[in-house]
Amino acid sequence: MNPIPRLLVALCALFFLTLPAAAESGGLPPMPEPVTSFGATIDGGWLYVYGGNTGKAHEFNKECVKGDFFRLQMPSGKTWESLPGGLSLLSCSLVTYEGKVIRIGGMTARNEKGAKDDLLSTDEVMRFDPATGKWELLTPLPQPRSSGDAAILDHTIYVGGGWNLSGKGGGGANTHWYDTLLTFDLKAPEKGWQSQSQPFQRRALAAVAHAGRIWFIGGIDNHDELARNVDWFDPATGEWGKGPDLPDDTMAGFGVAACEQGGKLYATPFSGKVLALSADGQQWQEVTKLNPPRFFHRLLPLPDGRLAAVGGSNHQGHVGELELISLEAKTSAAAPAASSAPADPPVAKGASTGASVQQPSEPGGAAWPQWRGPNRDGIAPETGWRKDWPADGPPKLWSVQVGMGLSAPVVADGRLIAQGNDGNGTDTIFAFDAATGNELWHFSLPCKSNAYGMEIVPNGPAATPTISGGRVFALTREGDFVCLDVSNGKLAWQKHLKDIGGRRPVYGYAQSPLVADGRVFLDIGAKPGRVGSTAALDATTGELKWKAGSGEAGYSSARMFERDGHQFVVMLKGEALDVFDPADGHVLWSYHITGRDYTNSLTPVFVGHRILVSNSSEPFARLLDWDLAAEPNVRVAWKNQQFALLFNNPILYRDCLFAFNEKRRSVTEFTCLNAETGEAHWVTDTVPIGTFILSDDHWIFLTREGEVVLAPASVTELKPAARFKALDGKCYATPTLANGRLFVRDNAGTLNAYDLRVPGR
Known part of the structure; x- marks a missing residue:
């Protein structure tokens, strides 16, 4: 093997001269045999550990390279359970899928102690079933690989980095560094392993699935240069990108460990710093420190929100104690969770007590209290509002900034609630006086600003708050769910969906x-x-x-x-x-x-008891019929190939369905379908694509470019009666109409209110 420069060992000695006393391990037993360069994973509350090296630095032989397999109940187990082991390995990877543990690659030592290294990478892939206690062979890797790492996203395994050692010392001509990423679809194993190019050659790195991407962090490259590099792969687009380098500390990212917890990416290099990737993905922020520091260890997420540092070594030798790391009090990214209303819940920012919070100037009136209106059907029940708009549009009442996002405003009892993100890792729920735009209160909580990382995917909250029973219910993109008192913004209770077993969708909760x-x-x-x-x-x-x-x-x-x-x-x-x-x-x-x-993305639409389903991937939109019986006999009443729905929702009006067909995204096709047969009555491009609502037999459109268009609702044609430019930015949120006032917002956070009330009323 190519040894690290001896200067690095000297630096290690200097670094560890000032180590503090050892940290508490939460009463957990130490590892049965302290190891470095091992495989580990967490599943179903169990910590699994396979193989590793018990020898000194750069010592590899049959005696110290292990094939043992153990597990420990987390976070309060008292005894390690020995499981059936296998091939003696170091630098293998463990992942879990559907309750089973999968072991990937690694290298074994064929030499006796004291003899010249004879190290051999393996292509072996094995799966262990805890229910039966047995291993089974899976499709082997295309070539032997070790010292890389693996992660699983959805149902696909990703293996990156690493090298192939072919024995007899394992260096020089006997070493091949990989520049390929391997993937294996566990739902389609017959396809085998697939290979594609990766833009680096590194080993002793960490792989983590985070935010819909696979991240490869740190390591050492094929020129024996210690690496701080962070690379990511996006399976959705097939593109590679770069994250911020790790801090420039001793040993850089060599032997780094990393994991995801609570929607955030954490890494622990040799320095012992626990680093969190910032909400905007632009920098690493120190959260706390391991005590003691370690490298060639594993960092794993616990179900209770903590992290576990397992195994590894430092200048003082192998570290057998497990360290549990609590994040709540040490990072601004962690928000307190409560399963019930606290005795003295926090007060919303901007208000010291409920009494000091302003009240709306016009309480009561019509409500638009939730997504798509009172009945979630896109229809505002009020009538008699003004439709003879001036050429430059109805009067603007007020304008505020709420932060970026796709969340639509909601209105009840004179209050308007809006939600946005400031671009610096904070979501805020605002309450405004719907009549004047004056802020009544606001409540902020941490939430990363970059929801996905591609410019085409808008950032900020995508869910619209709900007002019900004197409470506001709001959800962030990352899964923090809060319940607030609508009168003063006080927190009633809070949950993170991951804490109740949730799994964040690729683009965040919407x-x-x-x-x-x-x-x-x-x-x-x-x-x-x-x-x-x-x-x-x-x-x-x-x-x-x-x-x-x-x-x-x-x-x-x-x-x-x-x-x-x-x-x-x-x-x-x-x-x-x-x-x-x-x-x-x-x-x-x-x-x-x-x-x-x-x-x-479609909010279900009812045609009687029948239900419309559609997306932009399936060939057809379908209206589903079903029986109210023990056997519901679900069947397709009709299907239509040109009614694909992604960012807008249909409205049922006079036995017809109206929506923008999004089958061809560069074409505007506002479509009127016969709701009973699915046949198209007409298609028009008169109004550019956007969102729309129905009120008093009129459509109100908000186009993607920020234009508001008014048109009589008709089953025979679409003929705009008025239009004006309301917003400058891109717009994906749905308009809101309540008490003769129209509220529209853009993705950047500008929220405007327009007066549609008839003068003198």
Whole structure:
């Protein structure tokens, strides 16, 4: 092997002269045999550890390279359990999928102690089933590989970095450094391993799945230069990119460990610093320090929100103690979670007590309290508002800045609630006087600003808050869910969806909370093979009432409806439309529909009891019919190939469905369909694509370019009556109409109010 320069060993000695006393391990037992360069993973509350090296630095032989396999219940286990081992390996990787542990690659030592190194990388891939206690062979790697790392995203394994040692010393001509990324789809194993180029040659690095990407952090390169580099791969686009380098500390990123916890990326290099990637993805921020520091260890996320540092070594030798790292009090990115209302909940920022918070100047009136209006159908029930707009548009009442996002404003009892992100890692929920625009209160909480990392994907919150029962319910892109007192912004309770088993969708959470009958219904998502992707919380306390269903979370918002005296909730999740009983979550029936990155975004639309489903990936939009019986007999009433829905939602009007067809994204096709047959009456490009609502037999459009267009609603044509430029930025949010006032916002955060009231009324 190519040894690291001896100067680095001297630097290690200097670094560890001032080590503090050892940290507490939370009462956990030390490792059965302290090791470095091992495989480890967490699944189902169990920590699994395989193989590793018990020898001194640069000592590799049959005696010190291990093939033992252990597990420990986390975070309070008392005894390590010995499991069936296998090939003696160091530098292997462990990942988990559907409750099973998968071991990938690594290298073994064929030499006796004291003999010249004879190190051989392996192509072996094995899967262990804890239920049976047995290993089984999976498809081997295309070539032997060790000292790289692996991560799993959705159902695909990614293996990057590393080298191939072919024995007899393992250096020079006997070493091949890899510049390829390997992938293996566990849902399609017959396809085998796939290979593509990676823009680096490094080993002793860490791989982590985070924010829909695979991150490769630190290591040492093929020129024996210690690396601080951070590279990422985006499976959705096939593109590579770069993150910020690790800090320039001793040993850089050699032997670094990393993991994701609570939607954030953490890394611990040789310095002992626990680093968190900033919300904007531009820098590493020190959160705390390991005590003692270590490298060639593993950093793993615990179900309770902490991190576990396992194994590794430093200048003083191998580290056998596990260290548990609490993040809540040490980083601004962690927000306190509560399962019930605290005795003295925090007060919203900008208000010292409830009494000091301003009240709206015009309480009461019509409400638009949730996503798409009172009934979640895009229809405002009020009538008699002004339709003879001046050429430059109706009077602007006020304008405020709420931060970037796609979240639409909601209105109830004279208050307007809006949500946005400041671009510096903070989401804020605002309450304004709907009549004047004066701020009444605001509540802020940490949330990273970069939701996905591609410019085409807008950032900031995508979910619209819900006002119900004197409370505001709001969800961040990363899964923090808060319940606030609408009168003063005080926190009633808070949850993180990951803490109740949720799985963040690729582009972040976008659903607008459905609050009904004292409960909050949420599509939280779940890992493949797990049950519990739909959750119901008590609206008053936040207590989890039930979890049910399966599959990835989608980007749709649920609706409640009644049929023949029975209540149901319908939810278009990431992989299917589910119709379930709100009392216990029992799924009455499910209809499979999905798309790339599980982009089911349509809020369900009802035509009687029938339900429309569509996305931009499936060939057809479908209207589903079903029977109210033990066997629901779900069937397709009709299908249409040119009614693809992604960023806008249809409205049912006079037995017709109206929406922009998004099958061809560069073309505007506002379409009118016969709701009974699915046949198109007409298609027009008169109004550019955007969002729209219906009120008093008129459409109000907000185009992507910020133009507001008014047109009479008709089943025969679309003929605009007035239009004006309301906003300068891109617009994806839906307009809001309440009490004769129109509210529109753009993605950058400008929120404007316009007066549609008839003068003198």
